[in-house]
Amino acid sequence: MDKLRSLELFLATCDEGSFAGAARVCNTDPSTVSKAINRLETQLGLTLFQRSTRQLNITQAGSRYASTVREMFVNLSCCEEELKHLNDAPCGTLKISSAVCYGHLYIRPLLHAFCKQYPDISLDLEVTDYHVDMIEQGVDVAIRTGHVKDSRLVARRLSPMDFLTCASPSYLAEHGTPTHREAFQTHQWIGFRIKETNALQPIFLPDKGGVYGLYDLKRSYITDDGEAMAYMCADGLGIAQLPHFLAKKGLERGELVSIFPHFRPPQYENGVFAIYPKRDYLSAKVRVFIDFIVQALNEINESSNHTWAEDIPPLVPFKRSLEVE
DSSP states (O other): OHHHHHHHHHHHHHHHSSHHHHHHHTTSOHHHHHHHHHHHHHHHTSOOEEEOSSOEEEOHHHHHHHHHHHHHHHHHHHHHHHHHTTTOOOOEEEEEEEOHHHIIIIIGGGHHHHHHHOTTEEEEEEEOSSOOOHHHHTOSEEEEESOOOOTTEEEEEEEOOOEEEEEOHHHHHHHOOOOSGGGGGGSOBEEEBOTTTOOBOOEEEEOTTSOEEEEOOOOSEEESOHHHHHHHHHTTSOBEEEEHHHHHHHHHHTSOEEOSOOBOOGGGTTOEEEEEEOOSSOOHHHHHHHHHHHHHHHHTTOBTTBOGGGGOOOSSOHHHHHOOO
């Protein structure tokens, strides 16, 4: 128990950056924390922190040790949770990490109904487009657009990721609707910059024979926020290619129209996933949350192999938009 307590104080020191901060969150005093760290360093024969009068910096060895200790605590916590919930009762804190746009538009609106159905579950929702180490950060389930290749994780596809080429009625009234390939170059396009890579999202447009080809078009406007992109499109700034979940509200309100049929670019083929750590026992709180999301998607005509975007008729007849006379 002394060793476990020392490890707990060690991780708290890593997270808080000081003995005083660790003492505060662990309800003890800085002297106790300092002694616990010294004891660990003596046992290991390693320096875990470089100390000065003003700073406390973790060493490379300390950082590696912290990663292992953190994973050990996660595994221990999961084991204890599994033993506590052999009756399969959904309860406890559910930590969710969701991609920003999908989280705002699809996940957040469902949370009130979910919490009402499962009042013993508390939610901790993180909304980010950046990579999250689920094991290290203790995330129970992540909602991501794209498959995460990690042998420690299980990915369940919620839906494909369909794209729609959209514009506002006001933009089309002013600039006309493109009906052949050359016309694409004359229109204003809204581009999306991917935050992690700083690259622009490719533009795919219908080509002769029903195949979507990659187009190098000038983006008149660029943003790194998906919802801003959809609003800019609805405001009439230009044409945008939007994932189905971003285009949904604008299409329903008549603020956007779909110019061409939906498509699934190769790099987005994997779709939208619910991802969770691989365990012999899936906790009840994770299972009921994923089942709840799947049921909600079914009600709006989405499943693991289908989205409602497949049923949206394009503004321009398909062949007319593909072929040049």
